Amino acid sequence: MHTLRFKKDRAIKISEELFPDELCERCGRCCILHAYKTENGVELIYCEHLDPETKLCKVYKDRFKYGCLTVMEGILAGVFPKDCPYVRNLKNYEEPWFYRLLRDKED
Numbered sequence: 001m002h003t004l005r006f007k008k009d010r011a012i013k014i015s016e017e018l019f020p021d022e023l024c025e026r027c028g029r030c031c032i033l034h035a036y037k038t039e040n041g042v043e044l045i046y047c048e049h050l051d052p053e054t055k056l057c058k059v060y061k062d063r064f065k066y067g068c069l070t071v072m073e074g075i076l077a078g079v080f081p082k083d084c085p086y087v088r089n090l091k092n093y094e095e096p097w098f099y100r101l102l103r104d105k106e107d
C-alpha cells in the first residue's frame, strides 16, 4: 500500500489551469462545511471566511493557508452542487445529499 504524495503548490497551479476562476458563479454553496437535518429543514454551517452578504471569500488570495481545497480536490472530495460549472458536465460526479434538499426548498 502506497500513500499518494503531491506538492500542494503544484496541485494549486494545475487546478487553476484546469478550472479557471472565471467559471465560478459565486453562489457560495461550496463553502458549506456542514449540513444537518432538523425538524425545521436543513441547517447549514458555512465556512467562517465566507462573507454572507456578498457570498465571496474574505481570504480568497490566502485561502489555501486556511485549509481550503483546490477545485480539483473539491471535485474528488465531492463538495460541489451538481449544477456548479466545475462539475455540471462530469457524468460520474455525485453531489453531497443536502444540495438536492436546498434546491427543493427553493422550488
Ligand code: SF4
Residues within 6 Å of the ligand: 023, 024, 025, 026, 027, 028, 029, 030, 031, 080, 081, 084, 085, 086
Ligand atoms: S458552487 Fe461552484 S459556482 Fe458556486 S461558489 Fe462554489 S465553485 Fe462557484
Ligand code: SF4
Residues within 6 Å of the ligand: 030, 031, 047, 048, 049, 050, 051, 056, 057, 058, 059, 060, 063, 066, 068, 069
Ligand atoms: S476559505 Fe474561502 S473559499 Fe474556502 S471554503 Fe472558506 S470561504 Fe469558501
